Amino acid sequence: MDSYSNEVFPQTINQILDKIQHQGYGVIENAIPQNLIEQLYQDCLSNQSNFHSAGIGRQQDLKQDNKIRTDKTFWLKNNNQSQQTYLNLMNDIRLAVNRHFYLGLFDYESHFAKYDIGDFYKKHLDAFKGRSNRIFTTVCYLNTPMQGGELLIYSDISDEVIEKISPKAGTLIVFESERFAHEVLPTNDIRYSIAGWFRKNNSVAGIVDPAS
Numbered sequence: 725m726d727s728y729s730n731e732v733f734p735q736t737i738n739q740i741l742d743k744i745q746h747q748g749y750g751v752i753e754n755a756i757p758q759n760l761i762e763q764l765y766q767d768c769l770s771n772q773s774n775f776h777s778a779g780i781g782r783q784q785d786l787k788q789d790n791k792i793r794t795d796k797t798f799w800l801k802n803n804n805q806s807q808q809t810y811l812n813l814m815n816d817i818r819l820a821v822n823r824h825f826y827l828g829l830f831d832y833e834s835h836f837a838k839y840d841i842g843d844f845y846k847k848h849l850d851a852f853k854g855r856s857n858r859i860f861t862t863v864c865y866l867n868t869p870m871q872g873g874e875l876l877i878y879s880d881i882s883d884e885v886i887e888k889i890s891p892k893a894g895t896l897i898v899f900e901s902e903r904f905a906h907e908v909l910p911t912n913d914i915r916y917s918i919a920g921w922f923r924k925n926n927s928v929a930g931i932v933d934p935a936s
Contacts, residue, residue: 740821751897752896756810792845800918834921869911
């Protein structure tokens with residue numbers, strides 16, 4: 725385990741727990757150590773051929789629709805030290821949330837996301853009530869674009885935008901997946917991030933969820 729967890733992360737975790745408890749989401753600047761952010765950013769730059777156009781839906785329902793989203797993604801596979809360290813930190817969050825809220829989160833999945841100039845992701849939910857195992861969404865920014873690519877978080881009871889977050893390297897956002905619709909505004913500069921989801925096991929009728 726990297727020393728990040730012992731030296732830096734407890735304060736970030738406490739902020740996340742407090743913000744989730746009081747409002748269902750949290751935005752924490754400088755949440756991830758800058759040298760790890762830089763390593764993850766370089767990981768993106770060296771893996772350009774692994775980015776592919778993102779789809780909407782999951783598994784057999786997955787499809788592409790460039791009227792809804794135009795970003796590109798590739799999944800973290802824990803295949804180098806920076807990815808392993810980041811996934812270890814996310815596991816620390818998972819364990820803390822389970823202890824604090826008595827939840828059965830047992831898994832975390834995540835992918836790098838690349839937004840080229842002009843890319844966007846229209847307003848959407850990452851989970852639908854009773855139909856998804858995604859409980860909390862995370863977004864971690866890996867660079868700081870000059871302009872554009874802001875994340876909008878919408879109220880869960882109206883169409884009001886309650887947060888407009890400019891991408892900034894090291895910022896971590898956590899929110900309830902089925903509660904808060906959100907949107908990525910068109911980018912004016914290339915934007916890199918990691919999107920992830922803490923999940924429960926919703927296996928039914930012999931179908932394993934999450935699938936391997």
